[in-house]
Amino acid sequence: MNAVAALKELQAARIDTLPGDAPAAFAYGADATFRTPDTLFVVLPATEEELIAAVRILVEHRIPMTPRGSGTGTTGGALPERSAVLFTGRLTACRIDAGDLIAEVEPGVLTGDLKKEAEKQGLLYPPDPASHAYATVGGNIATNAGGPSSLRYGTTRDHLRKVRIVDGAGKVRELGAAVHKFSTGYFLPGMICGSEGTLGVVTRAWMKLVPCPRFASFIEVVAPTFEDLATLRSLAPAALEYLDARAGELVTGSRQSYLLLRLEAFTEAELAEQERRIAGRLTSAGRFFRMGRDKKEIWAVRELLSPLSYQLGERKTAQDIVLPFSRIPEFLQWAELLRGRLPAGMELFVFGHLGDGNLHVNLLSSQDLAVEAKRVQREIVIQTRQLGGLISGEHGIGRERREALGLFIDEPTRELMRGIKKLFDPYDLMNPGKVL
Ligand SMILES: Cc1cc2nc3c(=O)[nH]c(=O)nc-3n(C[C@H](O)[C@H](O)[C@H](O)COP(=O)(O)OP(=O)(O)OC[C@H]3O[C@@H](n4cnc5c(N)ncnc54)[C@H](O)[C@@H]3O)c2cc1C
Incomplete structure (x- = not known):
């Protein structure tokens, strides 16, 4: 590896760079784990051609590289480990093809901007991570991001139809096709989605719109029962979110658990019919609920839950588990018991995309409880495994969950994954230290 020679070549190609010890390099390397990045240097391509050229120069000099969008990832996936940071935030071209219901985007487009561009044409790009205002589509693809709308529309993977990557050998590959169905061989975009930058860098993507x-x-629904969860899910809302009592208190100030439902329709009559159907089920059991077409506020505040949670402690660790739907009541009861035996100074709250079985289990504490917090997190991971769940439904493995991956994916499968990585990344340069 020859970082000096690589930097010279990047500069000769007029591609912007920053040295790893420049103060701004810290901002380009840090992510939502708040860990310290170990950055060789930062590369800031301004066009797709520059991004591809930069990767090829890094490959030629065998420089490990970490692709990066906005650094909102929660698992350390974008954290460089003695690697060059490839910042994609300047690549923001976005073209909506309303006829084909396809958006062609560069990786640095913010998810919220893609949603707005689609809306201008009466279309919807459904994936809605709470970070949509500041996370990139490239980061969403790499983590297979989801949100409340995943219940009805699926996650980012369900919308990625075609992707262009530059892989770890510097080869540009176009995978999939800009059409809505595909049975023409292996559907490889599905594998790139969720690979967290370990197979290649996404340079362009074609996303399905609806x-x-x-x-x-x-x-x-205030203070829902476990029966409510199943009943309401069976009525097929567009989104079904859950806040436990502690999360509910952060959002509303009142210590109550909540179920939040969103109904969607193309006509007034259709929406009124859905409202009638659901209200009938809720009223018959005398539950307390509020319904309205102007009741968006709690949803907006819910998106701030992650930042709000720091009121409970300076140090946060979180799991993003996904469970079979039928095991959720068991998990929530167990979490309640766990809460009762946490040491003083530690707080636990659970919220998430209940309709998909995807729960965010958050632990807040002071810095001096770091060892204890790790032990509690381990308990949560073990309980998830016992209930037949997985450790990530949408945030990915990154660096933080690598250790636990072996509990959920068996060795022959991980061997298969390593083999696939070798095909895309023969010199082991793509996002070292992540996932596997
Ligand atoms: C307040 C808050 C709320 C959040 N809410 C949600 C939520 O509701 N749902 C959800 O799914 N996530 C959520 N997240 C997590 C995060 O926003 C997502 O993981 C998002 O997809 C990351 O996008 P990013 O642009 O910040 O990517 P980064 O953090 O920069 O990178 C994430 C991963 O993607 C890789 N990557 C980035 N760009 C590329 C590229 N062009 N090619 C290849 N690999 C690339 C990186 O190497 C890294 O492994 C939240 C985070 C925060 C801080």
Whole structure:
């Protein structure tokens, strides 16, 4: 590896760079884990051609590299480990093809901007991570990001139809096709999605759009029972989110658990019918609920839950587990018991995309409880495994969950994954220290 020679070549190609010890390099290397990045140097391509040329120069000099969008990842996936940071945030071209219901985007486009561009044409790009205002589509693809809308529309993977990557040998590959169905050999975009930059760098993507339902209604069910979870899910809402009592208190100030439902429709009549159906089920059991077409506020505040949680402690660790739906009541009861035996100074709250079985289990504490917090997190991981779940439904493995991966994916499968990585990344340069 010859970092000096690589930097000279990048500069000769007029591709912007920053030395790893420049103060701004810290900002380009850090992510939502708040760990210290170990950055060789930062590369800031301004075009797709520059991004591809930069990767090829790094490959030629055998420089490990970490692709990066906005650094909102929660698992250390974008954290460089003695590697060059490839910042994609300047690549923001976005073209909507309303006829084909496809968006062609560069990786640095913010998810929220893609959603707005689609809306201008009466279309919807459904994936809605709470970070949509500042996370990139490239980062969403790499982590297979999801959100409340995943219940109805699926995660980022369900929308990625075609992807262009430059792999760890410097080869440009176009995988998939800009069409809505595919049975023409292996569907490889599905594998790139969720690979967290370990197979290659996404330089362009073609995402599926859908017609945008014009009418929506919001329902808050206060203090739901476990039966409510199953009943309401069976009524097929567009989104079904859960806040336990501690999360509910952070959002509303009142210590109550909540189920949040969103209904969507293309006509008034269709929406009214859905509202009637659901209200009938709720009223019959005398539950307290609010319904309305103007009740968006709690959803907006819910998106701030992650930042709000720092009121409970300076140090946060979180799991992003996904469980079979039928095991959720068991997990929530267990979490309640766990809460009761946490040491003083430690707080636990659970919220998430209940309809998908995807729960965020957050632990807040002071710095001096770091060892204890690790032990509690381990308990949560073991309990998830016992209930037949997985450790990530949408945030990925990154660096933080590598140790636990072996509990969920058996060795022959990990061997297969290593073999696939070798095909895309023969010199082991793509995002070292992540996932496997
Ligand atoms: C407040 C908050 C709320 C969040 N809410 C959600 C949520 O609701 N749902 C959810 O799924 N996530 C959520 N996240 C996590 C995070 O926003 C997502 O993982 C998001 O997809 C990361 O996008 P990014 O642009 O910040 O990527 P980064 O953090 O920069 O990178 C994430 C991973 O993607 C890789 N990567 C980035 N760009 C590329 C590329 N062009 N090619 C290849 N690999 C690349 C990186 O190497 C890294 O492994 C939240 C985070 C925060 C801080």
